[in-house]
Amino acid sequence: GDSVTQMEGPVTLSEEAFLTINCTYTATGYPSLFWYVQYPGEGLQLLLKATKADDKGSNKGFEATYRKETTSFHLEKGSVQVSDSAVYFCALSDLNTGGFKTIFGAGTRLFVKA
Amino acid sequence: NAGVTQTPKFRILKIGQSMTLQCTQDMNHNYMYWYRQDPGMGLKLIYYSVGAGITDKGEVPNGYNVSRSTTEDFPLRLELAAPSQTSVYFCASSYFSGTNYEQYFGPGTRLTVT
Numbered sequence: 001g002d003s004v005t006q007m008e009g010p011v012t013l014s015e016e017a018f019l020t021i022n023c024t025y026t027a028t029g030y031p032s033l034f035w036y037v038q039y040p041g042e043g044l045q046l047l048l049k050a051t052k053a054d055d056k057g058s059n060k061g062f063e064a065t066y067r068k069e070t071t072s073f074h075l076e077k078g079s080v081q082v083s084d085s086a087v088y089f090c091a092l093s094d095l096n097t098g099g100f101k102t103i104f105g106a107g108t109r110l111f112v113k114a
Numbered sequence: 115n116a117g118v119t120q121t122p123k124f125r126i127l128k129i130g131q132s133m134t135l136q137c138t139q140d141m142n143h144n145y146m147y148w149y150r151q152d153p154g155m156g157l158k159l160i161y162y163s164v165g166a167g168i169t170d171k172g173e174v175p176n177g178y179n180v181s182r183s184t185t186e187d188f189p190l191r192l193e194l195a196a197p198s199q200t201s202v203y204f205c206a207s208s209y210f211s212g213t214n215y216e217q218y219f220g221p222g223t224r225l226t227v228t
Contacts, residue, residue: 042221044157044204044206044217104156105156106155
Protein backbone atom coordinates (compact mmCIF):
# COMPACT_ATOMS: atom_id res chain seq x y z
CA GLY A 1 0.00 0.00 0.00
CA ASP A 2 0.90 3.66 -0.03
CA SER A 3 3.41 4.86 2.54
CA VAL A 4 5.42 7.89 3.65
CA THR A 5 8.89 7.81 5.20
CA GLN A 6 10.40 10.81 6.95
CA MET A 7 13.81 11.38 8.43
CA GLU A 8 13.94 10.62 12.12
CA GLY A 9 14.24 13.41 14.59
CA PRO A 10 14.72 15.31 16.60
CA VAL A 11 16.46 17.87 14.47
CA THR A 12 18.16 20.59 16.50
CA LEU A 13 19.29 23.79 14.77
CA SER A 14 20.44 27.23 15.74
CA GLU A 15 18.37 30.22 14.71
CA GLU A 16 18.98 31.31 11.08
CA ALA A 17 20.29 27.87 10.09
CA PHE A 18 19.13 26.10 6.92
CA LEU A 19 16.54 23.38 7.38
CA THR A 20 15.94 20.25 5.36
CA ILE A 21 13.55 17.51 6.43
CA ASN A 22 13.57 14.56 4.05
CA CYS A 23 10.38 12.83 2.95
CA THR A 24 9.96 10.00 0.45
CA TYR A 25 6.83 8.19 -0.54
CA THR A 26 5.52 5.10 -2.30
CA ALA A 27 2.19 5.25 -4.07
CA THR A 28 0.43 3.27 -6.76
CA GLY A 29 -1.49 6.23 -8.15
CA TYR A 30 -0.75 9.94 -8.52
CA PRO A 31 -1.03 11.37 -5.03
CA SER A 32 -1.05 14.91 -3.79
CA LEU A 33 1.62 15.63 -1.21
CA PHE A 34 1.39 17.71 1.94
CA TRP A 35 3.40 19.03 4.84
CA TYR A 36 1.50 19.57 8.08
CA VAL A 37 2.91 21.25 11.19
CA GLN A 38 1.94 20.55 14.80
CA TYR A 39 2.83 23.15 17.41
CA PRO A 40 2.98 22.05 21.05
CA GLY A 41 -0.45 21.25 22.47
CA GLU A 42 -2.25 21.83 19.19
CA GLY A 43 -3.68 19.85 16.31
CA LEU A 44 -2.05 19.60 12.91
CA GLN A 45 -2.38 22.42 10.41
CA LEU A 46 -1.56 22.45 6.74
CA LEU A 47 1.76 24.12 5.95
CA LEU A 48 1.97 23.56 2.19
CA LYS A 49 0.92 21.19 -0.56
CA ALA A 50 1.68 20.13 -4.12
CA THR A 51 -0.76 18.31 -6.35
CA LYS A 52 1.36 17.15 -9.29
CA ALA A 53 4.92 16.41 -10.31
CA ASP A 54 7.30 19.40 -10.33
CA ASP A 55 4.86 21.56 -8.37
CA LYS A 56 6.46 23.61 -5.63
CA GLY A 57 4.45 24.30 -2.50
CA SER A 58 5.47 27.25 -0.34
CA ASN A 59 4.28 29.04 2.78
CA LYS A 60 5.86 31.08 5.60
CA GLY A 61 9.32 30.68 4.07
CA PHE A 62 9.03 26.89 3.79
CA GLU A 63 9.21 25.17 0.41
CA ALA A 64 8.90 21.64 -0.94
CA THR A 65 9.02 20.38 -4.53
CA TYR A 66 7.12 17.30 -5.74
CA ARG A 67 9.80 15.10 -7.34
CA LYS A 68 8.20 12.14 -9.09
CA GLU A 69 11.51 10.74 -10.38
CA THR A 70 12.89 10.40 -6.85
CA THR A 71 9.47 10.02 -5.13
CA SER A 72 10.43 12.77 -2.71
CA PHE A 73 8.94 15.91 -1.16
CA HIS A 74 11.66 17.36 1.04
CA LEU A 75 10.83 20.35 3.23
CA GLU A 76 13.28 23.27 3.24
CA LYS A 77 13.61 26.66 4.87
CA GLY A 78 16.51 29.02 4.37
CA SER A 79 16.59 30.56 7.84
CA VAL A 80 14.70 28.99 10.75
CA GLN A 81 13.37 30.85 13.76
CA VAL A 82 12.71 29.73 17.33
CA SER A 83 8.99 29.94 16.52
CA ASP A 84 9.44 27.16 13.90
CA SER A 85 10.00 24.63 16.69
CA ALA A 86 7.29 22.04 16.10
CA VAL A 87 6.64 18.57 14.71
CA TYR A 88 6.44 18.36 10.92
CA PHE A 89 4.46 15.63 9.15
CA CYS A 90 4.75 14.66 5.52
CA ALA A 91 1.58 13.17 4.07
CA LEU A 92 0.03 11.95 0.85
CA SER A 93 -3.49 11.57 -0.39
CA ASP A 94 -4.78 10.27 -3.69
CA LEU A 95 -7.38 12.85 -4.65
CA ASN A 96 -8.26 10.83 -7.75
CA THR A 97 -9.86 8.24 -5.49
CA GLY A 98 -11.67 10.83 -3.40
CA GLY A 99 -8.83 11.67 -1.04
CA PHE A 100 -10.61 10.02 1.84
CA LYS A 101 -7.51 8.48 3.29
CA THR A 102 -4.42 10.52 4.01
CA ILE A 103 -1.25 8.63 4.85
CA PHE A 104 0.99 10.42 7.35
CA GLY A 105 4.65 9.95 8.05
CA ALA A 106 5.84 9.47 11.63
CA GLY A 107 6.69 13.14 12.05
CA THR A 108 10.00 14.95 12.59
CA ARG A 109 10.46 17.09 15.67
CA LEU A 110 12.39 20.32 15.12
CA PHE A 111 14.03 22.28 17.93
CA VAL A 112 15.42 25.71 17.09
CA LYS A 113 17.78 27.30 19.64
CA ALA A 114 18.16 31.06 20.03
CA ASN B 115 -15.85 30.14 12.72
CA ALA B 116 -14.69 27.91 15.56
CA GLY B 117 -13.39 25.29 13.10
CA VAL B 118 -13.13 21.80 14.60
CA THR B 119 -13.80 21.53 18.31
CA GLN B 120 -13.20 18.49 20.50
CA THR B 121 -14.22 17.67 24.04
CA PRO B 122 -12.87 16.77 26.51
CA LYS B 123 -9.25 17.91 26.30
CA PHE B 124 -8.04 15.32 28.80
CA ARG B 125 -9.56 12.18 30.29
CA ILE B 126 -8.42 9.32 32.47
CA LEU B 127 -10.41 6.09 32.22
CA LYS B 128 -10.21 2.85 34.12
CA ILE B 129 -9.97 -0.40 32.17
CA GLY B 130 -13.41 -1.49 31.02
CA GLN B 131 -15.05 1.94 31.27
CA SER B 132 -16.75 3.57 28.30
CA MET B 133 -16.72 7.09 26.99
CA THR B 134 -17.58 9.23 23.99
CA LEU B 135 -15.21 11.74 22.47
CA GLN B 136 -17.13 14.61 20.95
CA CYS B 137 -16.23 16.35 17.69
CA THR B 138 -18.03 19.22 15.99
CA GLN B 139 -17.16 21.28 12.92
CA ASP B 140 -18.87 24.43 11.70
CA MET B 141 -17.40 24.61 8.20
CA ASN B 142 -20.08 22.48 6.53
CA HIS B 143 -17.48 19.91 5.48
CA ASN B 144 -18.77 16.60 4.22
CA TYR B 145 -15.74 14.57 5.23
CA MET B 146 -14.78 13.91 8.82
CA TYR B 147 -12.10 11.69 10.36
CA TRP B 148 -10.87 10.29 13.65
CA TYR B 149 -7.15 9.64 14.13
CA ARG B 150 -5.04 8.45 16.99
CA GLN B 151 -1.48 9.58 17.55
CA ASP B 152 0.78 7.39 19.64
CA PRO B 153 4.07 8.81 20.99
CA GLY B 154 6.67 9.16 18.25
CA MET B 155 4.28 7.84 15.63
CA GLY B 156 2.30 9.32 12.83
CA LEU B 157 -1.45 9.50 12.76
CA LYS B 158 -3.46 6.34 12.29
CA LEU B 159 -6.97 6.59 10.84
CA ILE B 160 -9.63 5.00 13.05
CA TYR B 161 -12.87 5.82 11.20
CA TYR B 162 -14.01 8.29 8.61
CA SER B 163 -17.26 9.62 7.20
CA VAL B 164 -18.05 11.03 3.77
CA GLY B 165 -21.37 12.51 4.84
CA ALA B 166 -24.22 12.28 7.31
CA GLY B 167 -25.30 8.68 7.76
CA ILE B 168 -22.19 7.23 6.09
CA THR B 169 -19.19 5.91 8.01
CA ASP B 170 -16.40 3.47 7.24
CA LYS B 171 -13.47 1.83 8.97
CA GLY B 172 -9.96 3.13 8.73
CA GLU B 173 -6.70 1.44 9.58
CA VAL B 174 -7.26 0.77 13.31
CA PRO B 175 -11.03 0.56 14.02
CA ASN B 176 -11.07 -2.23 16.61
CA GLY B 177 -12.43 -1.13 19.99
CA TYR B 178 -14.15 1.98 18.59
CA ASN B 179 -17.48 2.96 17.10
CA VAL B 180 -18.72 6.09 15.39
CA SER B 181 -21.94 7.64 14.17
CA ARG B 182 -22.70 10.59 11.91
CA SER B 183 -26.28 11.74 12.30
CA THR B 184 -25.55 15.35 11.25
CA THR B 185 -23.00 17.09 9.04
CA GLU B 186 -21.55 18.87 12.06
CA ASP B 187 -21.03 16.08 14.60
CA PHE B 188 -18.89 12.94 14.51
CA PRO B 189 -18.60 11.35 17.97
CA LEU B 190 -16.17 8.49 18.68
CA ARG B 191 -17.26 5.84 21.19
CA LEU B 192 -14.94 3.62 23.23
CA GLU B 193 -17.00 0.79 24.72
CA LEU B 194 -14.52 -1.18 26.88
CA ALA B 195 -11.42 0.90 27.42
CA ALA B 196 -8.08 -0.91 27.31
CA PRO B 197 -4.54 0.37 28.08
CA SER B 198 -3.71 0.02 24.38
CA GLN B 199 -6.17 2.85 23.71
CA THR B 200 -4.04 5.33 25.65
CA SER B 201 -3.28 7.91 22.99
CA VAL B 202 -4.03 11.39 21.70
CA TYR B 203 -7.14 11.46 19.54
CA PHE B 204 -7.63 14.00 16.77
CA CYS B 205 -10.79 14.74 14.88
CA ALA B 206 -10.49 16.36 11.46
CA SER B 207 -12.75 17.54 8.68
CA SER B 208 -12.13 18.38 5.06
CA TYR B 209 -13.63 19.59 1.83
CA PHE B 210 -12.69 18.23 -1.54
CA SER B 211 -13.02 20.31 -4.69
CA GLY B 212 -10.93 19.35 -7.69
CA THR B 213 -7.36 19.57 -6.46
CA ASN B 214 -8.26 21.68 -3.46
CA TYR B 215 -8.03 19.53 -0.42
CA GLU B 216 -7.06 20.30 3.16
CA GLN B 217 -7.82 18.64 6.44
CA TYR B 218 -8.65 20.83 9.42
CA PHE B 219 -7.78 19.35 12.79
CA GLY B 220 -9.19 19.82 16.24
CA PRO B 221 -6.87 20.40 19.22
CA GLY B 222 -7.00 16.77 20.34
CA THR B 223 -8.12 14.73 23.33
CA ARG B 224 -5.43 13.13 25.49
CA LEU B 225 -6.79 9.85 26.85
CA THR B 226 -5.11 7.67 29.46
CA VAL B 227 -6.47 4.22 30.31
CA THR B 228 -5.18 2.69 33.55
